[in-house]
Amino acid sequence: MKAPPEAPPPLPAALAALTGQGVAAIDTPAAVIDLDAMELNLARMAAFARAHGVRLRPHAKMHKSAFLARLQMQAGAVGVCVQKTSEAEALSAAGVTDIYISNQVIDPAKLRRVAALAQRLQAAGGRLGIAVDSLEGIARLAAAVSGQDPEADATSTALDVFVEIDVGQGRCGAPPGEAAVALALAIAAHPVLRFAGLQAYHGRAQHQRGVDERRDAIARAARAVQDTRARIEAAGLAVPLVTGAGTGTFALETASGAWDELQAGSYLFMDADYAANAHDPAQPAFEHALFIKSQVISVNAAHAVCDAGHKSHAIDSGLPRVHALPGQGALSFANGGDEHGILHPVAGDRTLAGAPEPALPAWGDTVWLIPGHCDPTVNLHDHLIGVRGGLEHGTVERIIRVDARGALT
Known part of the structure; x- marks a missing residue:
C-alpha cells in the first residue's frame, strides 16, 4: 500500500497584532492587556506587601507568562507559585528561578521531573518548592529525590517541602492539627527532604461576596493555622513559613498574623467574578x-x-x-x-x-x-x-x- 504524503509543517500561530499598531x-x-491598569495593580500589591512586612509570591497559574512573573519579581515578589509540574518547567525554561508548586504531585514520572527541575534551579542559583498532604506523597517524593541524586541529604537537597493543610477549601490538604504535625515530622526525619513550612489556602473564601463572610472564613482558617503551627513547634520543629491567601482575602490573612507569604494572583488582571465581591477597604482597589x-x-x-x-x-x-x-x-x-x-x-x-x-x-x-x-x-x-x-x-x-x-x- 502506498504511504500517504507527509503533511506539511504546521503554520505558526498568527499574531492578533504587531507592536506599534493602534x-x-x-x-x-x-486577549488584550491594558498595561497602564496592570502596572497600577502591580505597584499597589507590591506596596501592600512592603507596608505590612509580608512576602509576596504571586500565583503564576493566572498569567502563565515568564515575562509577567519576572515583572512581579522585579517589583518585589520573592518568586511565583504554579499548580503543575509542566508550568514550573515552562517558566523555568524562560528564566524564572524561584518557583513553588502549590499542589500535590504523586505520579513517579512527574516526581522525577520535579527532582530534576529542583537540581537545575539550584544550579542556577534558584529554588523549587512543593506541597505534600500525605505520608504516601512524602515517600514518593523522597524516592524521586534519592533517585535523582543518590548522595542527597537534608542539607544539600534542592527541594523545599511544605505540608498542605485544609483550612476550608475541602480539596487537597491534611486535616489541621496532629495529622499535619505527623507529616511535618516525617519530612524532617527523612534524610533527603527539607521541611519548609505550611501551605494554607482557602479558595472558597475568595469568592464569598460579603466582607464579613470572608472575614469569618479567614478567622476560622487562621485559628487552624496558628494551632497547627504551635503543635509543630511544640514537637520540636520550627515552622519557617506559612504561605497561602488569595486576591479576595489577602488583607485578612495579613491582619491575622498567621501567614508569612501571600499567593494572590488575579490582582494583576482582575475579572468579572472578583469585581462582584464587596470591596474590603483594607485592601487596595x-x-x-x-x-x-x-x-x-x-x-x-x-x-x-x-x-x-x-x-x-x-x-x-x-x-x-x-x-x-x-x-x-x-x-x-x-x-x-x-x-x-x-x-x-x-x-x-x-x-x-x-x-x-x-x-x-x-x-x-x-x-x-x-x-x-x-x-x-x-x-x-x-x-x-x-x-x-x-x-x-x-x-x-x-x-x-x-x-x-x-x-x-
Missing part, C-alpha cells in the same frame, strides 16, 4: 486589566452577535461582562456558543445622547469583554496583546507570550 488594528477575538476584544459580525432586530465565544473566554465563573467605553451604550452578554456572543441593549440605558431607545452596535463595531475568570481565559490564548494608552486610542506596546499555555501535566 488598538483598532488588533484582530479579533484577542485593583483595576480591570484583562479584556477580550471582539467585533460585531451580525445585527438583528433585537440583538447583535460578536465573534468571541467559549473558545475566547472561560465561563466557569460566569459569562463575561461587556465593558462600555465612553459614549457607548450598555450591553448585556448572552451565551452564543463556541465562537459567538449574543449582545442585547440594556433596557433603560441612555448612555448615547439623544438616543430614544437603547441602541445596538453596528456591523464591525468593537465590543470589549471582561472575562468571568481570568486564569482559564488566559490559558485559551497563545499571546496577550499589551496596549499602552487605553482601550480607545492606545497603541500595542508588547506581545506577551503565554509560556505555559496548555501546561496541564
Whole structure:
C-alpha cells in the first residue's frame, strides 16, 4: 500500500497584532492587556506587601507568562507559585528561578521531573518548592529525590517541602492539627527532604461576596493555622513559613498574623467574578486589566452577535461582562456558543445622547469583554496583546507570550 504524503509543517500561530499598531488594528477575538491598569495593580500589591512586612509570591497559574512573573519579581515578589509540574518547567525554561508548586504531585514520572527541575534551579542559583498532604506523597517524593541524586541529604537537597493543610477549601490538604504535625515530622526525619513550612489556602473564601463572610472564613482558617503551627513547634520543629491567601482575602490573612507569604494572583488582571465581591477597604482597589476584544459580525432586530465565544473566554465563573467605553451604550452578554456572543441593549440605558431607545452596535463595531475568570481565559490564548494608552486610542506596546499555555501535566 502506498504511504500517504507527509503533511506539511504546521503554520505558526498568527499574531492578533504587531507592536506599534493602534488598538483598532488588533484582530479579533484577542486577549488584550491594558498595561497602564496592570502596572497600577502591580505597584499597589507590591506596596501592600512592603507596608505590612509580608512576602509576596504571586500565583503564576493566572498569567502563565515568564515575562509577567519576572515583572512581579522585579517589583518585589520573592518568586511565583504554579499548580503543575509542566508550568514550573515552562517558566523555568524562560528564566524564572524561584518557583513553588502549590499542589500535590504523586505520579513517579512527574516526581522525577520535579527532582530534576529542583537540581537545575539550584544550579542556577534558584529554588523549587512543593506541597505534600500525605505520608504516601512524602515517600514518593523522597524516592524521586534519592533517585535523582543518590548522595542527597537534608542539607544539600534542592527541594523545599511544605505540608498542605485544609483550612476550608475541602480539596487537597491534611486535616489541621496532629495529622499535619505527623507529616511535618516525617519530612524532617527523612534524610533527603527539607521541611519548609505550611501551605494554607482557602479558595472558597475568595469568592464569598460579603466582607464579613470572608472575614469569618479567614478567622476560622487562621485559628487552624496558628494551632497547627504551635503543635509543630511544640514537637520540636520550627515552622519557617506559612504561605497561602488569595486576591479576595489577602488583607485578612495579613491582619491575622498567621501567614508569612501571600499567593494572590488575579490582582494583576482582575475579572468579572472578583469585581462582584464587596470591596474590603483594607485592601487596595485593583483595576480591570484583562479584556477580550471582539467585533460585531451580525445585527438583528433585537440583538447583535460578536465573534468571541467559549473558545475566547472561560465561563466557569460566569459569562463575561461587556465593558462600555465612553459614549457607548450598555450591553448585556448572552451565551452564543463556541465562537459567538449574543449582545442585547440594556433596557433603560441612555448612555448615547439623544438616543430614544437603547441602541445596538453596528456591523464591525468593537465590543470589549471582561472575562468571568481570568486564569482559564488566559490559558485559551497563545499571546496577550499589551496596549499602552487605553482601550480607545492606545497603541500595542508588547506581545506577551503565554509560556505555559496548555501546561496541564
